[in-house]
Amino acid sequence: MAVPKIRTLHDAVAELIHDADTVAMEGFTHLIPFAAAHEVIRQGITDLTLVRMTPDVIYDQLIGAGLVKKLVFSWGGNPGVGSLHRFRDAVENGWPRPLEVDEHSHAGMANRYVAGASGLPFAVLRGYRGSEIASRTDTVSTVTCPFTGEELAAVAALNPDVTVIHAQQADREGNVQLWGLTGVQKEAALAAERVLVTVEEITDELRPRPGGVVLPSWAVTAVAEVPGGAHPSYAAGYSVRDNDFYQAWDAISRDRDTFRSWLDEHVFKGEHSFKGEHSRRTEEAAAR
């Protein structure tokens, strides 16, 4: 395996993510790698199959930018706010391009990552019983328990070409640590062929924290330092969730032209905005 190294966000994305890749950008509300997604948009990496339990605003942006061919997911809303309008527009009207979906439940998606991380072809769960979801995907089936005879759901393993996550810290060797709500990131990272981690900061020494998830450098392909790279999601200890932005996204994303203008203004004009945003929010967090 290649020696992990610290790269710029631009170079890490260019080297690890290619057209037509299957990409998982995980982070369950917390630690969502927005900056990396914006870099994908700036580089125009397209025909992607995107995997994520909760597509959230991050995939709404990638879908609206026209880079996504297929979405594998389990809950596609703007949490606490309403619809993801770019996602809906793509599914309902094929704008800016048709979007194929492979749809699951959260339990199914979580177990698909577990199978992928475990090197198994599928995972077993008590799920999907009586739901029509199973009838619309070829990645859910059933298996009979050889010990009890119980029929259980089987879900196909997820093995993304690339998993992208955001973490609080890495050291100079590329060992990574994240904490707080760590969601399904460990499984998503270990299920993938390549792993890109953006971090709030690179530190001289990584001190393991109780409850923290550590990914050793040899399990990570590339690390990029991107302070504030989860905004409008957050990084516990560094920033707070920008709920105002999630609420504002409803109006921004509802209209195609407003969305396009937003992309031009906030994504295509470069990554410098993240640092300013980060300092502002850190000051706010400290003030609370």
Add this chain to the structure above:
Amino acid sequence: MTTTAPRTCDCTPDELMTVNAARALAGARTCFVGIGLPSTAANLARHTVRPDLVLIYESGTLGSKPTRLPLSIGDGELADTADAVVSVPEMFNYWLQAGRIDVGFLGAAQLDRYANINTTVVDRGPGKPQGRLPGAGGAPEIAANCGEVLIVLRHSIRNFVRRLDFTTTVGHGSGPGDRQRLGLRGKGPTVVITDLGVLRPDPATAELVLTELHPGVTVEQARAATGWELKTADAIGTTTAPTPAELAALRALKAA
């Protein structure tokens, strides 16, 4: 849906619904909380009928004690105030699937007479594409594996439908015995709380029947807001009007 009933308390239909939904948690120890109306009600229960209620959010928090209503299931305060924070696979496999959680608290976009839930797609008429909803999230396995399920949603013919456009989550399937046949281990939906009243499954038929109305609401209003021929209990009760303490607690939560 406009409610023209005479006001017997100075509160909105949504407040009536939320206060009654919180009361339904009076006997619960642990509750798996969906975002939105269920989260509001479950947080209110911690401030009123059930201060020691263990709130569980699918982002991985066991025993969250937020001081204000979270916007998302992953707001930082849910983790900061939790007894434990676990990964998402652990949450769904060890805690939910293993049957450790008493009550699952869900919302819905469409609900049918057997309390089955659609949150996936809705038909919008001939020639029009189906309307896209968020999808399943945790609901199918929450409804399957929690000891019982409470549902809260606003009462309208748009939500209370004769036939779901898509079955995302099974309540009582097509009637008695279906949950056992499907291997769904919990009791399934035991109560549906709306802004007009309360529905519960008939023990014999598993069909939702109207058992209580909020003060000032009539049976005719509930029937007009239901897409199937709504059956009523032999004796329909009236919910107790929200107390000043309940309303104050709810408004404080919302204002925080």
